[in-house]
Amino acid sequence: MTTSTPTTNPTPHTESTPTPGTRTRLLLTGGLAAGPLFLAAGVAQGLARDGFDFTRNAISQLALGTHGWIQTANFLLAAVLLTAAATGLHRLLRTTPGGTWAPRLVAVFGASFLAAAVFPADAGAGFPAGSPDSTRLSTHGAVHMASGMIGYLALCAAFLVLARSLAARGHRSWALASRLVPLAVLAGFAGSSATVLSFTAAAALGLTYLTAVTARLLTDRS
Template sequence: MTYPLPAPARTTTTSTSTARRLGGRRALRCGLAAGPLFLGAGIVQGLTRDGFDFTRNALSQLALGGAGWVQTLNFLVVGALLGVGAVGLRRARVGGRGGPVLIGVFGLSFWAAAAFPADAGAGFPVGAPDATAMSGAGAVHMAGGMIGYLALCAAFLVLARPLAERGHRAWAVASWVVPVVVLAGFLASAASVLAFTCGAALGLLWLSAVMARLAAAPVQH
């Protein structure tokens, strides 16, 4: 008597793994939207809010005043998108355990920014003095932002290896250089708020570019 042989377990395992990686690619596409959304919303607000000056004010200060809820919502949505992107890295098996965790920390820093707003100052909101004493919420805001961007810079270093392994050596080199430029912008923030903004923007946009590059890569079985 002949009995049908069961299908090899390897086929099911391979199909499940492939499905997870495809899901990871979709999640990466959510993550890559975070940077353009945050910067786009910030630029529009900065151009339309009375008293805001890109050379004197940080984008975080847009969460202050009557229309501040728009920037607070921006923080929350972008933090969620970064969290989804971190899950995408995990499912796509990119960056080991460290990469997804570091991007997740970066996402949480945006939620912290929403919960603990920056201090008023440099004439914004309208009527605010040029200089004010730092509040407890302002201190947490600054600390959370610094931790988040340090995590992002570390994530770039971690992601440089899988980029190089996929043959994207120029991208890997750039992932080593970008953190240096980002941190240089932060160090220059004492002299120029615009340098800080440009450094932060570069980090966000490079993360979007890296996630787009990884999402476009063929699924490895």
């Protein structure tokens, strides 16, 4: 007489989206707050400072003059918050597509704000009040511009990398937006030769979208 041993079919393994822990949430809050705080402080200063004109002056120039320390502190705060956000993204995405490079690129973006604080922009276009126009870049002005360019290129690259992670999570519209926003940011920078408002709008778009995509990742439960 023979007996048969019952067999059990293995339960198929399904991957679920990891839920952010408390520490990860706190770190990612940096990504939520960095853009709105930086932009709100910049706009408030631009409206209050004598001689500043949003159609002629970049927000970076607010770090010049008597009250320039406020904008310098604004740069430093943004650098801290963005670095925290990069750490939070690493904790959240490390096992998903794009989980390696997206946090690194956001960290580069954060470092560019630190460089902007250490190496201020040049005076010009009437700000600080009475400053003559000049086409010559100082060393610190050149470093400021280069760091900003590198930082925003890194942010655009981060969005493209994040598109993979968002698509893997089933957020196709967010993945598409993450591929289109970098194009809009770069187009805005290209238009800055015609008006500084184009540059300001592009920079604001990048910061705002980082807030939005961080919020999407924080509330993800799929």
